[in-house]
Amino acid sequence: MRIPLIISQGLIYILATIRAPRYRIYGGIKFYIDTGSPKSFIGQTDGIKSSVPYKKLNFKEPILMGAEKISLAEIQDVKLHFNVEGTTKVMELKIFRVAQNMRKQVIGALKPSILGTDFLLENNIKLVVDMSNNMAYLETQE
Amino acid sequence: MENDDRWFNINFDSIQKSHENEFVVISKRKIVVHDKNIEKVFEKIRKVGIDSKNVLIEFIPERGLVVIL
Numbered sequence: 001m002r003i004p005l006i007i008s009q010g011l012i013y014i015l016a017t018i019r020a021p022r023y024r025i026y027g028g029i030k031f032y033i034d035t036g037s038p039k040s041f042i043g044q045t046d047g048i049k050s051s052v053p054y055k056k057l058n059f060k061e062p063i064l065m066g067a068e069k070i071s072l073a074e075i076q077d078v079k080l081h082f083n084v085e086g087t088t089k090v091m092e093l094k095i096f097r098v099a100q101n102m103r104k105q106v107i108g109a110l111k112p113s114i115l116g117t118d119f120l121l122e123n124n125i126k127l128v129v130d131m132s133n134n135m136a137y138l139e140t141q142e
Numbered sequence: 143m144e145n146d147d148r149w150f151n152i153n154f155d156s157i158q159k160s161h162e163n164e165f166v167v168i169s170k171r172k173i174v175v176h177d178k179n180i181e182k183v184f185e186k187i188r189k190v191g192i193d194s195k196n197v198l199i200e201f202i203p204e205r206g207l208v209v210i211l
Binding site for chain 2: 006008009010011015026027028030032034036037045046048049050051066083112114
Protein backbone atom coordinates (compact mmCIF):
# COMPACT_ATOMS: atom_id res chain seq x y z
CA MET A 1 0.00 0.00 0.00
CA ARG A 2 1.21 3.48 -0.82
CA ILE A 3 0.82 6.22 1.75
CA PRO A 4 1.28 9.61 0.07
CA LEU A 5 3.57 12.17 1.67
CA ILE A 6 3.31 15.95 1.41
CA ILE A 7 6.17 18.06 0.07
CA SER A 8 6.23 21.72 1.07
CA GLN A 9 9.12 24.21 1.38
CA GLY A 10 11.50 21.37 0.49
CA LEU A 11 10.42 19.35 3.53
CA ILE A 12 8.62 16.01 3.34
CA TYR A 13 5.98 15.16 5.91
CA ILE A 14 2.82 13.27 6.70
CA LEU A 15 -0.18 14.12 8.85
CA ALA A 16 -1.20 11.41 11.27
CA THR A 17 -3.41 10.95 14.28
CA ILE A 18 -1.66 9.32 17.19
CA ARG A 19 -3.44 7.22 19.79
CA ALA A 20 -1.81 5.68 22.84
CA PRO A 21 -4.70 4.85 25.19
CA ARG A 22 -2.46 3.65 28.01
CA TYR A 23 -1.12 7.23 28.36
CA ARG A 24 -4.27 9.01 27.15
CA ILE A 25 -2.26 10.44 24.27
CA TYR A 26 -4.35 11.52 21.33
CA GLY A 27 -3.94 14.17 18.67
CA GLY A 28 -3.14 15.16 15.11
CA ILE A 29 0.59 15.39 14.41
CA LYS A 30 2.71 16.52 11.50
CA PHE A 31 5.59 14.04 11.23
CA TYR A 32 8.58 15.12 9.15
CA ILE A 33 10.29 12.29 7.29
CA ASP A 34 13.94 12.56 8.23
CA THR A 35 16.41 10.01 6.90
CA GLY A 36 19.07 11.92 8.85
CA SER A 37 17.47 10.75 12.09
CA PRO A 38 17.91 7.17 13.35
CA LYS A 39 15.10 7.78 15.88
CA SER A 40 11.42 8.59 15.51
CA PHE A 41 9.68 10.67 18.13
CA ILE A 42 6.91 13.10 19.00
CA GLY A 43 8.30 16.62 19.36
CA GLN A 44 7.51 18.69 22.41
CA THR A 45 5.00 21.05 20.84
CA ASP A 46 2.99 18.13 19.44
CA GLY A 47 3.45 16.30 22.73
CA ILE A 48 1.83 19.08 24.76
CA LYS A 49 -0.91 19.36 22.14
CA SER A 50 -1.60 15.61 22.35
CA SER A 51 -1.63 15.46 26.17
CA VAL A 52 1.62 13.51 26.62
CA PRO A 53 1.99 12.92 30.39
CA TYR A 54 5.61 14.17 30.61
CA LYS A 55 5.90 13.81 34.38
CA LYS A 56 5.01 10.11 34.24
CA LEU A 57 7.54 9.19 31.55
CA ASN A 58 11.14 8.13 32.07
CA PHE A 59 13.33 10.34 29.88
CA LYS A 60 16.63 8.48 29.80
CA GLU A 61 17.82 8.53 26.19
CA PRO A 62 19.70 11.76 25.40
CA ILE A 63 20.23 12.71 21.77
CA LEU A 64 21.66 15.72 20.01
CA MET A 65 19.47 17.32 17.36
CA GLY A 66 21.47 20.04 15.66
CA ALA A 67 22.78 22.06 18.59
CA GLU A 68 19.85 21.11 20.80
CA LYS A 69 20.03 18.37 23.41
CA ILE A 70 16.81 16.46 23.80
CA SER A 71 15.87 13.42 25.79
CA LEU A 72 13.64 10.56 24.70
CA ALA A 73 11.22 8.38 26.63
CA GLU A 74 9.60 5.22 25.37
CA ILE A 75 5.86 4.74 25.14
CA GLN A 76 4.21 1.44 24.30
CA ASP A 77 1.28 0.30 22.17
CA VAL A 78 0.95 3.30 19.90
CA LYS A 79 -1.30 3.50 16.89
CA LEU A 80 -0.70 5.91 14.04
CA HIS A 81 -3.68 6.61 11.81
CA PHE A 82 -2.98 7.85 8.29
CA ASN A 83 -5.57 9.12 5.86
CA VAL A 84 -5.01 7.36 2.53
CA GLU A 85 -7.37 8.57 -0.17
CA GLY A 86 -10.36 8.77 2.14
CA THR A 87 -9.66 5.57 4.06
CA THR A 88 -7.73 5.22 7.30
CA LYS A 89 -4.58 3.15 7.42
CA VAL A 90 -3.62 2.18 10.97
CA MET A 91 -0.06 1.29 11.87
CA GLU A 92 0.49 -0.38 15.24
CA LEU A 93 3.83 0.26 16.92
CA LYS A 94 4.93 -1.64 20.00
CA ILE A 95 7.35 1.12 20.95
CA PHE A 96 7.47 4.78 20.01
CA ARG A 97 9.25 7.71 21.60
CA VAL A 98 8.46 11.13 23.00
CA ALA A 99 11.03 13.94 23.04
CA GLN A 100 11.56 16.50 25.76
CA ASN A 101 13.84 19.47 25.26
CA MET A 102 16.46 19.65 27.99
CA ARG A 103 16.82 23.42 27.78
CA LYS A 104 13.75 25.55 28.33
CA GLN A 105 13.27 27.83 25.36
CA VAL A 106 10.78 30.62 25.72
CA ILE A 107 11.18 32.08 22.24
CA GLY A 108 9.97 29.76 19.57
CA ALA A 109 11.79 27.38 17.38
CA LEU A 110 10.79 24.34 15.45
CA LYS A 111 10.45 21.30 17.72
CA PRO A 112 9.34 18.84 15.10
CA SER A 113 7.97 15.35 15.33
CA ILE A 114 10.10 12.97 13.31
CA LEU A 115 9.70 9.69 11.49
CA GLY A 116 13.27 8.49 11.14
CA THR A 117 15.01 5.49 9.67
CA ASP A 118 14.02 3.25 12.62
CA PHE A 119 10.38 3.68 11.61
CA LEU A 120 11.15 2.59 8.06
CA LEU A 121 13.25 -0.38 9.19
CA GLU A 122 11.03 -1.68 12.00
CA ASN A 123 7.90 -1.50 9.89
CA ASN A 124 9.50 -2.74 6.67
CA ILE A 125 8.53 0.42 4.80
CA LYS A 126 10.07 1.77 1.63
CA LEU A 127 10.47 5.51 1.23
CA VAL A 128 10.15 6.72 -2.35
CA VAL A 129 10.96 10.35 -3.16
CA ASP A 130 10.83 12.05 -6.55
CA MET A 131 11.45 15.72 -5.81
CA SER A 132 11.53 16.78 -9.47
CA ASN A 133 7.96 15.52 -9.85
CA ASN A 134 6.89 16.73 -6.40
CA MET A 135 5.98 13.20 -5.36
CA ALA A 136 6.85 11.11 -2.32
CA TYR A 137 5.25 8.17 -0.61
CA LEU A 138 5.72 5.38 1.88
CA GLU A 139 5.18 1.88 0.60
CA THR A 140 4.13 -0.86 2.99
CA GLN A 141 4.21 -4.60 2.26
CA GLU A 142 0.40 -4.95 2.08
CA MET B 143 -6.03 18.98 9.97
CA GLU B 144 -5.50 18.15 6.28
CA ASN B 145 -7.59 21.11 5.12
CA ASP B 146 -5.82 23.47 7.53
CA ASP B 147 -2.42 22.21 6.38
CA ARG B 148 -3.37 22.76 2.73
CA TRP B 149 -4.63 26.26 3.56
CA PHE B 150 -1.39 26.97 5.45
CA ASN B 151 0.81 25.91 2.52
CA ILE B 152 -1.20 27.96 0.01
CA ASN B 153 -1.15 31.07 2.21
CA PHE B 154 2.32 30.67 3.68
CA ASP B 155 3.81 33.83 2.10
CA SER B 156 1.09 36.14 3.37
CA ILE B 157 1.12 34.47 6.81
CA GLN B 158 4.89 34.94 6.98
CA LYS B 159 4.58 38.66 6.25
CA SER B 160 2.52 39.25 9.37
CA HIS B 161 3.71 36.49 11.71
CA GLU B 162 7.48 36.19 11.37
CA ASN B 163 9.10 34.42 14.35
CA GLU B 164 5.73 33.53 15.83
CA PHE B 165 3.83 30.36 16.42
CA VAL B 166 0.46 30.33 14.70
CA VAL B 167 -2.45 28.06 15.49
CA ILE B 168 -4.71 27.25 12.57
CA SER B 169 -8.20 25.88 12.92
CA LYS B 170 -10.88 25.75 10.21
CA ARG B 171 -8.60 27.62 7.77
CA LYS B 172 -8.08 30.59 10.07
CA ILE B 173 -5.32 31.73 12.38
CA VAL B 174 -7.02 31.57 15.76
CA VAL B 175 -4.02 32.18 18.04
CA HIS B 176 -0.51 33.54 17.54
CA ASP B 177 2.37 34.38 19.84
CA LYS B 178 6.17 34.24 19.97
CA ASN B 179 6.03 32.17 23.14
CA ILE B 180 4.79 28.59 22.84
CA GLU B 181 3.64 28.48 26.47
CA LYS B 182 1.48 31.56 25.85
CA VAL B 183 0.14 29.89 22.72
CA PHE B 184 -1.17 27.00 24.79
CA GLU B 185 -2.58 29.42 27.40
CA LYS B 186 -4.42 31.31 24.65
CA ILE B 187 -5.72 28.07 23.13
CA ARG B 188 -7.23 27.19 26.51
CA LYS B 189 -8.72 30.68 26.91
CA VAL B 190 -10.29 30.62 23.45
CA GLY B 191 -11.73 27.22 24.28
CA ILE B 192 -10.34 25.33 21.30
CA ASP B 193 -9.41 21.66 21.57
CA SER B 194 -5.68 21.65 20.85
CA LYS B 195 -5.64 18.04 19.66
CA ASN B 196 -6.64 18.65 16.09
CA VAL B 197 -5.37 22.14 15.39
CA LEU B 198 -2.26 22.85 13.36
CA ILE B 199 0.53 24.61 15.24
CA GLU B 200 3.31 26.03 13.08
CA PHE B 201 6.37 28.14 13.75
CA ILE B 202 6.84 30.85 11.12
CA PRO B 203 10.52 31.53 10.43
CA GLU B 204 11.66 34.99 9.38
CA ARG B 205 11.74 35.69 5.66
CA GLY B 206 14.86 34.41 3.92
CA LEU B 207 15.54 31.85 6.62
CA VAL B 208 15.48 28.27 5.39
CA VAL B 209 14.24 25.68 7.88
CA ILE B 210 16.43 22.60 8.23
CA LEU B 211 15.45 19.78 10.53
